[in-house]
Amino acid sequence: MKVLERLNDMELGQRMLKWVREKAARAADRLGRPAVLMEVCGTHTTAISRSGLRGLLKGLVELRSGPGCPVCVTAAGDIETMIGLSRLPGVTVATFGDMLRVPGRDSSLERERAAGARIKIVYSPADAVELARDNPGTEVVFLGVGFETTAPLVALSMKQARDTGLKNFTVYSVHKIMPPALRSLLDRGDINVDGLILPGHVCAVTGSKAFKFIGENYGIPAAVTGFTLVDIIDSVNALLDKILLKDSETSNNYRWVVKQEGNVEARRVLEECFYTGAAAWRGLGIIADSGLLIREELSAYDARIKFGLEVSVSAEPAGCRCGELLRGSILPTDCGLFGRKCTPALPVGPCMVSSEGACAAYYRYERREVAK
Amino acid sequence: MCLGIPCLVVEVPDKQWAVIEAGGIRRKIGIHLVGDVAPGEYVMVHAGYAVEKLDLAEAEERIKLWEELLRFESAGKAE
Numbered sequence: 279m280k281v282l283e284r285l286n287d288m289e290l291g292q293r294m295l296k297w298v299r300e301k302a303a304r305a306a307d308r309l310g311r312p313a314v315l316m317e318v319c320g321t322h323t324t325a326i327s328r329s330g331l332r333g334l335l336k337g338l339v340e341l342r343s344g345p346g347c348p349v350c351v352t353a354a355g356d357i358e359t360m361i362g363l364s365r366l367p368g369v370t371v372a373t374f375g376d377m378l379r380v381p382g383r384d385s386s387l388e389r390e391r392a393a394g395a396r397i398k399i400v401y402s403p404a405d406a407v408e409l410a411r412d413n414p415g416t417e418v419v420f421l422g423v424g425f426e427t428t429a430p431l432v433a434l435s436m437k438q439a440r441d442t443g444l445k446n447f448t449v450y451s452v453h454k455i456m457p458p459a460l461r462s463l464l465d466r467g468d469i470n471v472d473g474l475i476l477p478g479h480v481c482a483v484t485g486s487k488a489f490k491f492i493g494e495n496y497g498i499p500a501a502v503t504g505f506t507l508v509d510i511i512d513s514v515n516a517l518l519d520k521i522l523l524k525d526s527e528t529s530n531n532y533r534w535v536v537k538q539e540g541n542v543e544a545r546r547v548l549e550e551c552f553y554t555g556a557a558a559w560r561g562l563g564i565i566a567d568s569g570l571l572i573r574e575e576l577s578a579y580d581a582r583i584k585f586g587l588e589v590s591v592s593a594e595p596a597g598c599r600c601g602e603l604l605r606g607s608i609l610p611t612d613c614g615l616f617g618r619k620c621t622p623a624l625p626v627g628p629c630m631v632s633s634e635g636a637c638a639a640y641y642r643y644e645r646r647e648v649a650k
Numbered sequence: 651m652c653l654g655i656p657c658l659v660v661e662v663p664d665k666q667w668a669v670i671e672a673g674g675i676r677r678k679i680g681i682h683l684v685g686d687v688a689p690g691e692y693v694m695v696h697a698g699y700a701v702e703k704l705d706l707a708e709a710e711e712r713i714k715l716w717e718e719l720l721r722f723e724s725a726g727k728a729e
């Protein structure tokens with residue numbers, strides 16, 4: 279069997295899990311409760327839900343989601359600005375598909391599109407650059423949503439636009455970086471986390487060293503984690519080992535992708551195109567130095583400047599508990615609207631919209647489990 | 651959102667773009683961030699760009715370690 283398939287081999291996963299469950303029982307015994315491990319990556323949220331791991335470790339390990347879905351953490355005010363952008367004459371908004379249905383105060387990009395706004399779903403920021411090139415009569419604005427994994431690619435797209443003299447391409451950057459968000463979350467101290475499952479593809483850029491502070495400053499162990507079944511169980515195992523040994527080091531359990539130093543070129547491109555500033559996160563509020571803003575040298579590609587955008591502050595949808603969910607203090611099923619008033623077909627909050635949102639993942643894969 | 655897909659590099663026409671294959675589909679992706687890649691290598695692709703090269707030997711090693719651990723453990727139990 280090819281190695282990539284082996285990494286998702288159920289039979290191997292089950293044998294590993296048996297071993298891990300024994301260890302988890304010891305850790306739970308030691309702690310007097312199930313160990314709480316938090317992941318902070320939407321792709322982990324989905325992978326964990328889909329694999330059924332949460333249920334298989336129930337009572338021994340509690341797997342929680344934190345602020346790891348970039349669509350979900352986008353502040354309500356930024357959503358309003360994006361909707362406003364789509365209403366500007368001559369503008370075509372290019373976006374990853376997950377943004378489309380995020381509800382704003384009284385509209386969404388999807389509704390704007392139905393009402394005639396030009397909104398194009400793209401798979402890559404490079405596709406948005408191409409769209410601008412092919413449509414010189416229109417202003418293409420790319421919605422820059424995403425963490426350290428995505429932002430370098432958006433940086434490359436701005437450079438491409440500059441190098442080819444494109445004048446009708448801009449980016450509305452709400453890119454965010456993960457370490458300040460984790461600091462803010464851990465500083466609040468309103469959640470008990472025994473270990474952190476670190477976002478593998480963010481770490482592919484930042485390197486595992488960017489997260490060393492979790493052990494050093496907070497005494498919490500962390501493991502850089504991949505997305506296959508074997509990768510996730512391997513990290514859970516490593517975190518349980520650390521909990522049992524009272525070791526709080528950050529380990530790299532995703533070495534087949536993540537280098538200790540990360541991707542130096544990706545960080546260079548980030549540095550070249552963005553600087554860090556305060557950013558508003560849904561659920562976490564404003565966090566200093568957590569947003570990636572476009573540098574002055576590239577201001578011709580900054581939609582904020584070109585269109586004189588002002589970011590409004592907007593309230594989150596009534597009754598929606600996405601904020602608490604993103605802080606890891608509740609589970610989707612704790613929200614009174616979950617599965618009743620709020621479903622993927624008629625979402626109230628972003629955590630039910632994005633395919634990587636915790637509410638959507640629970641609804642899709644774990645609803646029956648919950649109903650039991 | 652940070653979803654990455656392991657892809658096989660099939661063609662490298664220039665220094666910035668390559669053709670990859672995954673699940674029978676071919677696509678052009680940017681290789682700006684990963685330096686030289688050659689056909690036959692694997693890369694992790696996110697939103698149309700390779701974000702890192704894959705070290706499949708390392709993955710194989712990790713699986714081997716687990717197999718040994720589990721074999722050792724079940725042998726221990728059988729005794």
Ligand code: SF4
Pocket residue numbers: 597598599600603610613614615616617620621625626627628629630631637
């Ligand atoms: S179930 Fe819906 S309303 Fe409740 S927290 Fe999730 S997205 Fe918000």
